[in-house]
Amino acid sequence: MTNAIEVEDLxxxxxxxxxxxxxxxxxxxxxxxGFLGPNGAGKSTTQRMLxxxxxxxxxxxxxxxxxxxxxxxxxxxxxxxxxxESNVYTELTAWDNLMFTAKLYRVPHAQRVANVQKxxxxxxxxxKKDIKADEFSKGMRRRLSIAMAIIHKPTLLFLDExxxxxxxxxxxxxxxxVRQLNAEGTTVFLTTHQIEEANQLCDRVAIIDHGExxxxxxxxxxxxxxxxxxxxxxxLEPDWKKHQQELAALPGVITIIKAGDKCRxxxxxxxxxxxxxxxxxxEQKLRIVSLSTLGASLEDAFLEITGQKVGTIQHKTxxxxxxxxxxxxx
Amino acid sequence: MKxxxxxxxxxxxxxxxxxxxxxxVYYMTPPxxxxxxxxxxxxxxxxxxxxxxxxxxxxxxxxxxxTFFTASSAGPVIIPLERRTGTYDRLLAAPMGLGTLxxxxxxxxxxxxxxVSMVPLLIGLLALGVTVADGWLLxxxxxxxxxxxxxxxxxxASIPSQSVGSIMMPSTLVRWPLMFISGIFIPLADMAxxxxxxxxxxxxxxxxxxxxHAVLGAGFLNPWLDLFLLPLLLVLFLIPAARLxxxxxxxxY
Numbered sequence: 001m002t003n004a005i006e007v008e009d010l011x012x013x014x015x016x017x018x019x020x021x022x023x024x025x026x027x028x029x030x031x032x033x034g035f036l037g038p039n040g041a042g043k044s045t046t047q048r049m050l051x052x053x054x055x056x057x058x059x060x061x062x063x064x065x066x067x068x069x070x071x072x073x074x075x076x077x078x079x080x081x082x083x084x085e086s087n088v089y090t091e092l093t094a095w096d097n098l099m100f101t102a103k104l105y106r107v108p109h110a111q112r113v114a115n116v117q118k119x120x121x122x123x124x125x126x127x128k129k130d131i132k133a134d135e136f137s138k139g140m141r142r143r144l145s146i147a148m149a150i151i152h153k154p155t156l157l158f159l160d161e162x163x164x165x166x167x168x169x170x171x172x173x174x175x176x177x178v179r180q181l182n183a184e185g186t187t188v189f190l191t192t193h194q195i196e197e198a199n200q201l202c203d204r205v206a207i208i209d210h211g212e213x214x215x216x217x218x219x220x221x222x223x224x225x226x227x228x229x230x231x232x233x234x235x236l237e238p239d240w241k242k243h244q245q246e247l248a249a250l251p252g253v254i255t256i257i258k259a260g261d262k263c264r265x266x267x268x269x270x271x272x273x274x275x276x277x278x279x280x281x282x283e284q285k286l287r288i289v290s291l292s293t294l295g296a297s298l299e300d301a302f303l304e305i306t307g308q309k310v311g312t313i314q315h316k317t318x319x320x321x322x323x324x325x326x327x328x329x330x
Numbered sequence: 331m332k333x334x335x336x337x338x339x340x341x342x343x344x345x346x347x348x349x350x351x352x353x354x355v356y357y358m359t360p361p362x363x364x365x366x367x368x369x370x371x372x373x374x375x376x377x378x379x380x381x382x383x384x385x386x387x388x389x390x391x392x393x394x395x396x397t398f399f400t401a402s403s404a405g406p407v408i409i410p411l412e413r414r415t416g417t418y419d420r421l422l423a424a425p426m427g428l429g430t431l432x433x434x435x436x437x438x439x440x441x442x443x444x445x446v447s448m449v450p451l452l453i454g455l456l457a458l459g460v461t462v463a464d465g466w467l468l469x470x471x472x473x474x475x476x477x478x479x480x481x482x483x484x485x486x487a488s489i490p491s492q493s494v495g496s497i498m499m500p501s502t503l504v505r506w507p508l509m510f511i512s513g514i515f516i517p518l519a520d521m522a523x524x525x526x527x528x529x530x531x532x533x534x535x536x537x538x539x540x541x542x543h544a545v546l547g548a549g550f551l552n553p554w555l556d557l558f559l560l561p562l563l564l565v566l567f568l569i570p571a572a573r574l575x576x577x578x579x580x581x582x583y
Contacts, residue, residue: 014581045582054579073427081423085416088417091355092354104347104424106425
């Protein structure tokens with residue numbers, strides 16, 4: 001079976017700076033594939049190469065079996081792209097934006113009008129179809145941008161940071177749409193630094209760091225890999241902050257962090273820590289408002305892999321890297 | 331063969347789609363008004379007032395100036411604006427070749443220039459009593475010159491920048507000398523031989539000569555030579571434009 005995306009030794013230099021370093025991965029047809037990484041890790045550069053916006057320095061990309069370097073046209077017809085910034089034409093109405101995009105992707109005339117109407121209704125923009133996008137809110141532009149990306153019913157959809165800055169309702173609507181498109185057979189390549197979003201939506205995730213793929217697996221397997229990082233999350237009355245030092249000194253606590261109105265005690269042995277914690281609560285006559293034990297989250301796995309600061313994790317010394325940096329447009 | 335014909339048809343249709351969209355989006359943007367409409371007018375008045383030239387000579391001169399500056403401004407205005415808003419990415423990601431995209435951008439520049447040049451032409455014809463010696467030459471010459479100059483502008487638009495100013499500055503540095511060495515202010519016939527050789531470097535020379543043939547009924551060069559050279563210049567400008575835009579894509583623009 002042909003994969004949706006096959007990447008071999010993909011490399012990008014901006015001048016002397018290495019932005020993407022000989023990465024390899026495949027995205028299977030029909031999966032939601034998350035592409036995670038800290039800022040400047042090479043996420044956007046990789047996605048721009050996958051969508052033909054940027055020419056790679058080395059390596060090969062095949063989209064549905066078509067080599068993008070020599071046979072991009074049939075691949076492009078199957079790709080939809082939602083960039084990080086909603087790149088709608090603000091001088092055009094919602095209707096004209098969609099009609100223009102439909103023409104770009106050679107949607108047949110009879111189908112064009114029907115598709116535009118359906119998408120405007122689906123995205124709650126029908127009433128605003130004759131209003132210029134300049135007058136739209138950020139959320140409305142985002143919806144229009146997504147509608148423009150799927151007007152030709154792509155079989156591979158690239159979403160670059162689809163939800164930052166959106167309200168909870170819009171975010172949920174976009175997540176539901178991704179699930180629906182995926183259920184209808186669309187392969188989704190989701191670039192995000194919102195780990196929970198990837199956790200909720202993705203079948204597999206790749207973590208890119210310093211231009212290299214650091215890990216590729218399902219979210220659950222990645223979490224299991226770092227299962228040694230567990231925690232107890234508690235809310236106490238009176239406020240736990242008055243007991244912060246004592247809690248941090250309990251046997252087995254690696255570190256303590258604030259988690260909203262709760263505190264999270266990281267440990268490698270939650271059952272032993274739980275006994276110590278209960279003993280302390282009884283001695284101090286504290287009341288437990290809530291208590292839960294947490295396994296490693298995808299965020300913990302991500303931070304461990306990318307070597308970033310997380311309260312509990314013992315950092316390995318990062319190996320010496322080649323000099324690299326960013327260039328071009330970010 | 332059938333696939334190839336279908337593909338070529340698709341690409342031409344897409345270039346047209348891009349051009350129509352650009353006309354809708356950019357026809358009244360401030361940079362287009364400034365660089366494409368007002369600048370040629372200022373230049374015309376700066377170098378023509380008190381020079382005792384005939385109205386018909388002035389109209390022929392203004393037509394050449396308008397096509398040159400308006401057409402060559404379209405790409406340098408539109409492309410950095412689209413890079414900044416991200417809409418250029420939308421076009422690059424669409425199923426069409428880079429050449430098709432540049433052809434669309436060439437068409438829109440030519441369209442703007444042709445439309446803007448209608449203003450002095452109509453004023454000349456309706457208000458100033460100017461007569462056109464060869465209407466067909468004018469009807470063919472203005473779009474041809476506009477196409478060539480629009481492709482010329484695309485060469486500058488390949489500069490990897492999202493700022494109109496960053497592209498307009500080098501563009502102006504080249505266009506103004508080309509204007510001064512052309513036969514637009516000093517007729518080719520009155521130039522010294524060495525100056526005339528210099529004038530032949532400027533693409534504006536051939537547009538001006540063609541406008542002289544069309545409006546005044548007389549030029550310095552054979553009008554067929556002008557008609558041959560302008561499409562040739564279109565191709566000669568499109569080739570480096572395509573290569574430089576491809577280069578910009580390597581750099582991430």
